[in-house]
Amino acid sequence: MRATARVYWRLLAAGFRRQSAYRLAALGGLVANLTFGLLKVAILFATVRAAGGELHGYDTASMSTYVWLSQGLLGSVNLNGRTDLALRVKDGQVAVDFLRPVDLQAATLATEAGMSLFALIPRGLPSVLLGALVVGMRLPSNPVFYLLGTVSLLLGIVISAATVYLVAVAGFWLVETRGLQILYMLASGFLGGLYVPLALFPGWLRAVAAATPFPSIMMDPIDVLSGLGGEAHAAGLVLAQLAWLAGVAAAGQALTRAGRRRLEVQGG
Amino acid sequence: MAETAGRLERLRPYRAVLASRARSQRAYRANFAVDLVSSLLVGVVELAEVWVLFTNVTALGGMRFNQILLVFGLADLAFSLADLSFGHLDNLPDFLRAGTLDVFYLRPQPVLAQLITSDISLRRLARAAVGAAAMGAGLTTSGVTWSPHAAVLLVLGLVSGYATFAGMFVLAAGLQFFLLDGAEMTNAFVYGGRYAATQPASVWTRPLKLVFGFFFPMAFTAYLPAVAILGLPGPQWLPAWLGWCAPAAALWSWATGLLCWRWGLRHYQGGGG
Numbered sequence: 001m002r003a004t005a006r007v008y009w010r011l012l013a014a015g016f017r018r019q020s021a022y023r024l025a026a027l028g029g030l031v032a033n034l035t036f037g038l039l040k041v042a043i044l045f046a047t048v049r050a051a052g053g054e055l056h057g058y059d060t061a062s063m064s065t066y067v068w069l070s071q072g073l074l075g076s077v078n079l080n081g082r083t084d085l086a087l088r089v090k091d092g093q094v095a096v097d098f099l100r101p102v103d104l105q106a107a108t109l110a111t112e113a114g115m116s117l118f119a120l121i122p123r124g125l126p127s128v129l130l131g132a133l134v135v136g137m138r139l140p141s142n143p144v145f146y147l148l149g150t151v152s153l154l155l156g157i158v159i160s161a162a163t164v165y166l167v168a169v170a171g172f173w174l175v176e177t178r179g180l181q182i183l184y185m186l187a188s189g190f191l192g193g194l195y196v197p198l199a200l201f202p203g204w205l206r207a208v209a210a211a212t213p214f215p216s217i218m219m220d221p222i223d224v225l226s227g228l229g230g231e232a233h234a235a236g237l238v239l240a241q242l243a244w245l246a247g248v249a250a251a252g253q254a255l256t257r258a259g260r261r262r263l264e265v266q267g268g
Numbered sequence: 269m270a271e272t273a274g275r276l277e278r279l280r281p282y283r284a285v286l287a288s289r290a291r292s293q294r295a296y297r298a299n300f301a302v303d304l305v306s307s308l309l310v311g312v313v314e315l316a317e318v319w320v321l322f323t324n325v326t327a328l329g330g331m332r333f334n335q336i337l338l339v340f341g342l343a344d345l346a347f348s349l350a351d352l353s354f355g356h357l358d359n360l361p362d363f364l365r366a367g368t369l370d371v372f373y374l375r376p377q378p379v380l381a382q383l384i385t386s387d388i389s390l391r392r393l394a395r396a397a398v399g400a401a402a403m404g405a406g407l408t409t410s411g412v413t414w415s416p417h418a419a420v421l422l423v424l425g426l427v428s429g430y431a432t433f434a435g436m437f438v439l440a441a442g443l444q445f446f447l448l449d450g451a452e453m454t455n456a457f458v459y460g461g462r463y464a465a466t467q468p469a470s471v472w473t474r475p476l477k478l479v480f481g482f483f484f485p486m487a488f489t490a491y492l493p494a495v496a497i498l499g500l501p502g503p504q505w506l507p508a509w510l511g512w513c514a515p516a517a518a519l520w521s522w523a524t525g526l527l528c529w530r531w532g533l534r535h536y537q538g539g540g541g
Contacts (some may be wrong), residue, residue, distance in 0.1 A: 028453035035456035038476060039464050043321070043328070046471035050325040179302035186306075186313045195317045202323050 007102055008110040015114025026122035029075050033127050037071040040195070041135055047200075056199040057228060061138040065226045066197050068131030070218060073153070075123030076116040077160040077217050079194060081167050081184035083112075089171035089259075098260060105165060105252045112161035113154075140227030148234045149225035155241040156221040162248040163188070163213050169252065172259025187212065193219035213248055216241045281377065282385040293390050303391035311344060311398025318466065329468030334410040335498055336468060341403025342422075343465035343490035346429030348396035354437035356387040358458075360444045361451045370538055380438070380529055410498060418497050421511060425493025428514035429465075432489050435521030436461055442528030445535050457484045465489045470503035477505050488517035 019026075044063050048055050058066070085108055088094040097104055131137060140146075167184050171177045189195065192214035198206055209215050220241055224234040294300050318340055322333040331339070360383070363369040372379045412418055440454035447453055464480040469487040472480065480486040487506055495502050496511030 022449055024448070024450040025452060028447065028450035028455075031453045032455040032460060035460040036463065038473075039460065039467065039480075042471045042473060042476055043467050046328050046468075047321050047325055050328055055324055176299065179306055182306035182310070186309055190313050190316065196320045200324050201320055205320070 008106055011102075011107055011110040012114040012117075015111035015116075016118045017114075018111075019115040019118035023122065026075070026119065029119075030123050030126055033071045033074055033123060034130060037067055037127065037131055038134075040067045040071070041131075044196070056197075058197065058199065061136065062226060062228065063197075064131065064135045064137040065139065066222055068128045068135070068137060069222045069225055070194060071131065072120075072124040072127035073156070073218055073221065074127075074194070075119035076157055078112070078116075078164045079160070079185065079188045079192065079218070081164055081181035081188070083108075083164050083168045085165065085168040086171055086177050086181065089168055089263075090175060090177070092263070095263060098263075105162075105249070105256055108165055108168075109158060109161045112164075113157055116157045116161070138226075140225075142227065142231070144231055145225060145227040145234060148231075148238055149221065152221040152224040152234075152238050152241060155238065155245060156217050159213055159241060159245050159248060160188075160217040162245065162252055163217070165252045166248065166255065169255045169259050172255070172262045188214045188217065191215065192217050193222070197222075213244045216244045282381065286385055286388050289386075289388050290390060300391070304394045307391040308394035308398060311348070311395040314344065314466070315340060315398060315402060329470035329503075330500065331468045331470075332410070334406055335494070335500075336406075337402045338406030338410060338498070339468060339490045339494045340466045341399050341401070341406050341490075342425055342429060342494055343399070343462065345396055345399030345403055346426055346489055347433045347462045347465065348392045348399055349430050350433035350437060352389050352392035352396070354384060354434045355389055355392070357383060357437045357441040358451075360441050361448060364444065364448060364536075367538075369536070379533060380441075383441070406494075407497075412497055413499070421493050421497050425490065425497075425511065425514050428518040429489035429493075431518035432485055432514075432521040433462070433465075435518065435525040436484065438522070438525035439528050442525065442530075442532040445532030461486045465491070467491070469506055474505070481506055485517035485520060488514045 041064060044067060045060050048058055048060050048063050053059060085094070088097065094104070097107075100107070132139075164184065167177055167180050170180055174180065191198075191209040191212050193209075198209055198215055198219050201209065216237075220237045223229065224237050227234070293303075318336060319333070321328060322336070326332060328336065360369070363372075369379075372382050375382060407422075436458050440458050443454055444451055461480065461484050464476075464484075465486040469477065469481060469491040477487075488510065492502065492506060492508070492511040493514055494511075495508045500508060502508040502510065
């Protein structure tokens with residue numbers, strides 16, 4: 001048991017180190033994050049002001065918190081649906097992964113989580129800090145939100161990796177998953193609250209979003225970290241995230257097992 | 269006469285490549301259909317992001333939803349067409365990393381012209397259709413008083429917008445020679461620029477007006493022509509008459525783009541193969 005845990009811990013650390021090799025890429029990502037952040041601030045502040053200074057619990061200060069937390073998370077959660085695994089399923093190299101004495105899903109999630117955690121250092125934290133410096137934002141004073149927020153953030157990262165994993169293993173049946181990947185990209189960004197906080201959506205669209213795992217990837221960690229809605233609400237969101245993680249992970253296990261039997265490696 | 273024939277002859281290789289790329293995309297019908305549908309959805313979701321804001325308020329930056337539709341439509345139509353014909357310049361870092369750019373040097377044609385004509389993404393036509401539909405809806409519902417002026421502004425805005433976005437793709441490609449792994453940095457003004465172009469520029473802070481109003485002239489691609497067509501007053505620093513200056517923005521975009529491209533091309537030392 002301990003030996004197994006150590007293997008996945010090492011994979012996590014390897015993912016972390018792997019991402020640290022691309023420093024210039026991280027800087028490029030940060031510049032793009034900040035630019036998009038400033039444009040989001042402009043349009044969303046204008047929306048809050050047009051609504052009379054308060055809109056569904058957001059004023060400009062808490063809207064700023066939303067913008068910069070979402071921009072900061074962008075480097076750590078996968079909202080584009082692209083993965084290395086999808087390519088490996090497509091060209092059959094995944095057969096080699098199946099030969100290794102580790103669980104394919106757990107190993108993939110550990111590596112992805114490691115890469116995501118590293119991205120918080122050059123992309124996540126600077127986005128939030130620079131946003132706070134340039135635009136200003138409101139952060140909760142109660143430490144409970146930081147504690148719950150950290151848990152929620154980690155859960156969001158793993159749920160994101162586990163959901164993209166589903167897109168990748170769908171390749172056992174579809175082979176070409178690009179269409180699915182683009183669908184994932186559109187749905188996760190829009191329903192996950194990347195451009196507009198979900199509270200601003202009309203009721204029926206919020207209900208549609210709540211029926212998908214996407215809000216638990218980005219919107220929930222932001223709501224928990226910014227302390228909107230109080231402690232009980234935040235704890236409820238974390239519990240809902242746990243439920244989504246269990247569901248998505250179980251689906252991934254089932255699909256991997258079924259897909260393994262479908263896998264056909266061509267050529268000799 | 270002989271001169272035109274000579275020019276046509278020189279363009280023949282480019283046409284041959286483009287035609288083959290267009291054919292190859294349509295060869296796999298199911299795949300092409302999926303591409304078209306996903307590209308259409310990209311446009312629809314981008315429009316939905318704007319619409320969601322307007323379920324909360326009636327006007328943003330002095331514009332109602334049907335007026336914003338005109339801005340969004342102009343911007344997205346021009347951008348999608350530029351993306352269709354220039355978007356693959358984004359692949360330059362792959363060529364640089366693999367060292368395959370050197371092949372382009374061996375042919376007796378300019379490297380940039382070869383790269384631009386090396387591909388054409390027909391799927392972006394679906395997204396352009398969303399832009400065109402939004403533009404049409406904006407024009408018909410926002411009470412535009414039609415006059416030759418308005419028609420000229422519309423055509424001028426579209427053509428200049430297309431050229432401005434294309435210039436941004438060239439500028440980004442020129443910078444890739446230096447950035448390599450940092451390629452994502454140019455997304456800030458290419459895709460960030462597209463996002464900015466769909467917004468009413470009246471909501472921008474002063475630094476944003478400087479950056480996306482003038483340096484990367486995104487306000488000229490849609491907002492300013494739209495304001496001039498609708499007869500609205502522009503915000504501070506961006507008066508409505510600037511809508512007529514959209515071609516100047518396109519020239520500026522191409523001037524910076526080509527300058528950067530030359531600079532980058534000279535900096536390039538080959539793949540070492």
